Amino acid sequence: MPSAEAPPDRPSYKNIQWAELVELDLSLFDTPEGRQDLADQLKDAIHTSGFFVVKNFGIEEEKIENEFKICKELFELPLEEKLPFHFPERMAMGDIRGYRPIGSKLIGLEIRMPDSSLGELLGLIMSRKNFKKEHKDNVQFYNVPKHDGVHDMKHPAPLQDNIDEIQEFTKEINEKIVHKILTLVGLMLELPNPDILIKDHKSAQNVPSEDLLRLMRYNAIPVEDSDANNGLYAASHVDFGTLTCSFRQPVAGLQILYKDDVWRWVRPMNDGVVVNAGDWLAAVTGRWCRSGLHRVHAPPAEQIHLDRHAVIFFSRPNHDTIVQCVRDSPVLQKMGVKWNEEGIDEGLNSQDFMRDWIARLKRQQVKFALMEKVPEVHGR
Ligand SMILES: O=C(O)CCC(=O)C(=O)O
Numbered sequence: 329m330p331s332a333e334a335p336p337d338r339p340s341y342k343n344i345q346w347a348e349l350v351e352l353d354l355s356l357f358d359t360p361e362g363r364q365d366l367a368d369q370l371k372d373a374i375h376t377s378g379f380f381v382v383k384n385f386g387i388e389e390e391k392i393e394n395e396f397k398i399c400k401e402l403f404e405l406p407l408e409e410k411l412p413f414h415f416p417e418r419m420a421m422g423d424i425r426g427y428r429p430i431g432s433k434l435i436g437l438e439i440r441m442p443d444s445s446l447g448e449l450l451g452l453i454m455s456r457k458n459f460k461k462e463h464k465d466n467v468q469f470y471n472v473p474k475h476d477g478v479h480d481m482k483h484p485a486p487l488q489d490n491i492d493e494i495q496e497f498t499k500e501i502n503e504k505i506v507h508k509i510l511t512l513v514g515l516m517l518e519l520p521n522p523d524i525l526i527k528d529h530k531s532a533q534n535v536p537s538e539d540l541l542r543l544m545r546y547n548a549i550p551v552e553d554s555d556a557n558n559g560l561y562a563a564s565h566v567d568f569g570t571l572t573c574s575f576r577q578p579v580a581g582l583q584i585l586y587k588d589d590v591w592r593w594v595r596p597m598n599d600g601v602v603v604n605a606g607d608w609l610a611a612v613t614g615r616w617c618r619s620g621l622h623r624v625h626a627p628p629a630e631q632i633h634l635d636r637h638a639v640i641f642f643s644r645p646n647h648d649t650i651v652q653c654v655r656d657s658p659v660l661q662k663m664g665v666k667w668n669e670e671g672i673d674e675g676l677n678s679q680d681f682m683r684d685w686i687a688r689l690k691r692q693q694v695k696f697a698l699m700e701k702v703p704e705v706h707g708r
């Protein structure tokens with residue numbers, strides 16, 4: 329890695345605060361003692377920041393390497409070969425399959441809601457304000473949905489040519505990482521059946537879900553442009569689903585907001601997966617599992633010239649899942665967790681829960697806009 333001296337006002341390895349994330353060695357999962365030990369380690373992490381790292385999860389390095397290779401090939405394609413896979417209206421409604429080009433979102437505010445009068449309202453409010461510069465993002469990504477008979481679609485060649493491997497890869501992530509973490513959550517909460525959450529995250533292809541594999545590329549941009557965006561590549565947000573699994577990321581950028589209100593950086597890493605809890609897991613555990621606010625900052629000075637590629641799996645509940653909080657957890661009972669503080673409607677299926685979630689975000693954005701405050705928080 330180059331060791332360029334950072335100008336004093338830019339974050340550099342020397343002056344940034346790193347997040348100290350727990351590392352779970354999943355090779356210990358196979359014995360009851362090992363599982364309990366991992367559950368104990370997870371308890372604090374999932375409650376305080378909602379983020380942790382998993383290692384030794386048993387997916388071969390060549391497979392991970394291959395996903396990054398596909399990711400790079402995909403984004404090397406000319407824009408006109410990717411645009412036929414971009415469906416903005418569908419995306420605005422929460423169906424986020426396919427390609428999203430650079431500049432689709434404004435950092436710090438989200439006014440692209442062509443589907444609703446809320447969008448028009450926001451547009452009006454925003455146009456009254458005198459924004460000197462458009463703070464557009466610099467990221468392009470592609471969401472590959474689960475091959476489940478509901479979400480099937482054709483993809484650009486680098487994906488289509490490898491679609492069987494990609495689907496196999498996501499199945500492995502689900503079974504070798506997501507299911508194991510869900511068991512650890514069950515153990516940590518002392519649920520009568522610690523595996524209870526797995527049944528809502530089946531990987532079989534005939535079980536529809538909103539699971540997706542996201543391939544991303546953040547192009548390195550001139551320092552002045554990233555400064556104009558308050559140094560951000562992606563605005564702060566929480567993830568919707570159960571668990572987000574981000575494969576090894578040698579270019580720093582991801583930041584987590586801790587309870588002390590300090591943004592801490594996730595260390596660049598050459599192996600391991602950064603995992604975070606999403607809003608679904610938070611909701612069913614009475615917010616004991618924290619759906620942590622995070623964002624992507626332009627890399628530190630030493631890496632600011634590098635493009636940043638990411639391979640991220642978003643695990644989400646199967647369509648036939650009904651929202652049901654784990655009220656039978658003695659741990660949560662002892663903690664006096666307040667169920668449904670946010671009015672989560674138990675009994676909804678996972679798709680209605682998602683629609684409700686999106687509607688809440690929109691209401692929140694309108695509220696911020698009416699307050700004439702830049703709404704930094706949105707969901708992804
Ligand atoms: O690029 C990253 O490391 C994180 C991206 C992210 O948070 C998201 O896509 O939801």
Ligand SMILES: [Fe+2]
Pocket residue numbers: 565566567622708
């Ligand atoms: Fe995210």
